[in-house]
Amino acid sequence: MHSTYDVIVVGAGHAGCEAATAAATMGSSVLLITMNMHTIAQMSCNPAMGGVAKGQIVREIDALGGQSGIISDKTMIQFRMLNRSKGPAMWSPRCQSDRVMFAQEWRDTLERTMNVDFWQDTVSEIIVKDDRVRGVKTSLGVTISGKSVVLTNGTFLNGQMFIGEKTFGGGRTGERSATGLTEQLVSLGFETGRMKTGTPPRVDGRSLNFSRMEEQMGDENPGKFSYSDTAALTKQRSCWITYTDESVHNVLKEGFEKSPMFTGRIKGLGPRYCPSIEDKINRFADKDRHQIFVEPEGWNTVEVYVNGFSTSLPEEVQHRALQKIAGFEKAKMFRPGYAVEYDFFPPTQLKPTLETIKVANLFFAGQINGTTGYEEAACQGLIAGINAHQNVHEKEPFTVKRSEGYVGVLIDDLITKGTEEPYRMFTSRAEFRTLLRQDNADLRLTEMGHKLGLASDERWANTKAKQVSIDRLTQLFRETKLRPEEVNDWLVNRESAPLREKSTVYSLLKRPEIETADALTLLEMASTAAENELQSYAKETVEQAVIELKYDDYLSRERQNAEKLSRWESLEIAPIFDFDNVKALSFEGREKLKKLRPRTIGQATRISGVSPSDISILLVYMGR
Structure with a gap:
């Protein structure tokens, strides 16, 4: 290995892979550290990319010169353009992926990328001197020097897994959790919290009766994600739809007394928009059925993902409930669903570049920032990798504005508003979504990627x-x-x-x-x-x-509004600005401004608790 790396990326999930390839392509020496070389770019949850708003993100990653779109095109088994019945701003590409091929293609891509080295180990500590990151220490006692570090730890920081009354350490089935790093970051002054996510059981497709389900075929003329010359699909695999009913719900309710969610053993905040099946039954008691998407895991496997049945109930309850679902009467389970609780760091502690405020050249990307989803993680990894390279080589920081891409919306939401639940992207979060369509991501962002040296x-x-x-x-x-x-x-x-x-x-x-x-x-x-x-x-x-x-x-109207926003964004607030000197500010507004330290008036307007009158007072005080 090199004596010192320009960029050390910790974690080889979707965020870590994008960060490593971006920084290396731009010319930095990169070390990618992962706990397991055989689970690089693992699709821990459903084997799919894209979806509502998420598909737009994948296309933006591709336009900037990232890899997620290309790899999705090469490994998809079905493609659908969602929301075709609605306006073009809502059209969202989605693909079903081959789980094994996706991970292998990512590894092949990384190994083909010059300047990327690998190290299989767990990072237990970051080396910090004079408020600047200097490298990492691993559980094997290896010290590695680095000019910048990107943490993409996913669900592994003090990860705890739950299946019924069983609890064990881990960030993903079969893989241990990472300890020590959270405690060190807290000692450096970082705030932390707990979140949870979950995954459904996997079943044997040979044991299912698909004739009792609704077939969901791919598009007749399938599209793709990448603007490059990747090939479109010539054959596709179908997905299927079925439903739970009262008999399924009754079986599941039998296990509620052993549910870690209802007994309070899980403290973390879960994803509101992707709840567990027990949470659905509890929160939507008026509904007598819930939709289940039956998704194949690849071309050459019988394993099936039961989308919509995420659960942490005891495995015997899961199995009995599954067999009450139409088409699942003889279902054989490969492995049960489980919940995982893990540490995250509120993203208000980050700059727009995803560099931490407290430690220079230390970047956070992915679920460590409180987000959920492969696509959200991948775009953060791309931005963090770009800016790690830019910092090390003393170049201008790179950001995407809210009016330029969903990537910009996501990061601005995170650093300005924070999140109290796993953050998921929706088209409704973007005020300029007619401008930010999936079809024009290349026209919006390719020039930026080309200037960075990512887009060819x-x-x-x-x-x-x-x-x-x-x-x-x-x-x-x-x-x-x-x-x-x-x-x-x-x-x-x-x-x-x-x-x-x-x-x-x-x-x-x-x-x-x-x-x-x-x-x-x-x-x-x-x-x-x-x-x-x-x-x-x-x-x-x-x-x-x-x-x-x-x-x-x-x-035209949206462009005018974007220009107005751009003017607000150009009014910078000095990093040392003393909000206490502005006596006319409301108490809540002053406290929020002091805590979040917005960099522009535009960012200040989006902080919850900062009123329009607070903004007017700031503008007067700044001579505007």
Whole structure:
């Protein structure tokens, strides 16, 4: 190994893998330390990537030059674009992944990445001198020097696992917890808390009766995550849907007295948006059934993931309840579900770069920050890895604004508002979600990735060419006109008002009853020349051009609001600003500002407890 590394990444989950590849690709020497080389990029929970808002994050990671999108494309077994019935801002790509292939592809990628070294061990201590990180110490007694350290410990910090009345140390089934690090960080002045998460049982697909379930097939023309030349799926595996009922709930209730959640043995905060099955029954007592997604774990395995049945009840209760579900009457269980409780560090202790405020060049990413989900972890790892490299090489810090990406929304939410439950991304968290669509992540972020040295020259050239095509198509839609006799019958069939005079394709696309996919039909009716020209463009490019035209009023409004926000963000608050000197501030506002130390007026406006009048007072005090 090197005597000193530019970046030491602790943990090889989704955050750690993105951090290591980013820093190494940018030119830093990187050491990736993991407890087990055979569980790199393990999908500890469901074998899937993307979903509502999460799919947008994966596309943003890809646009910046990260790897999660590429690896998802190479290892998916099914692809679906969710929310197609809603507006384009809600469309979200999701794939079912091959669990084993996903982890192997990540390891192959890391091993192909120059500048990445590996060390199998557990980090028990970070070395800090003069409030700056200097390296790490491991449980084997090895001291490794590093100019920066990225902690991506996942659920392993003092991890405790629960199955019924059984409790044992661990951050994941079959793997021990990491101890000592939390205590040291607390001694350095960091605040800490406890959170919990869980996972459902895995079952033998050969023992299931799929004829009693609803088949959920992938898209007829499957898409992908990466903007690169990864191949689209040519074959897919189906998922399935079934439901619990009162008989299932009654069996589960028998085990409540042994549930670690109800007996109070689990103290940590759980994910509100992904509750355990016992929590669903308790919180939604009025519902007589709950949906269960039956998801295959890969191409060449019979193992099935029972999504929606996360539980920490005794294993015999889990098995009896499973066999009451339609299609699961003869189900054989590979392993039971369990809950895991672990330490996290409130993310208000971080800068926008994910560097800690208390210790220079120490970064936190992933579940250590109180988030949940592979995608949320991966994007944090990418940002932390980028900034670890930037710090070490004395370059400008890198951040993504709220108006530029879901990545920016996530990090700003974390460092400004903190979180009292595992943070999960939703489209509703983004005030500019019409701008932050999954289809345009490359146009928003590839230039940034290229400047950092992550996105290749070829990727940037392709993005610029795509923008030229969109501009040309936009012009084509604005210029192409239709006569009433060409289109009126079609409009009437679509329950849309007929034309009285010539009209452009653009104006027709503005009608709410005319869908994005209708652009092709309109051009075909207009002229052969326009239709022929359209055939030379990629389907995604045509779709994006139509979206930009159809929603340009909304997009224009959002861009104006984003510009206003940008002005607030440009008003910086000095790190040494003394809020106690501003006597007119409310007591709560002053205390929150002193604790969270916002870097800009924009960030201050998003702090709970800081009122509009507090902001006005600050602006007056700052001479604004």
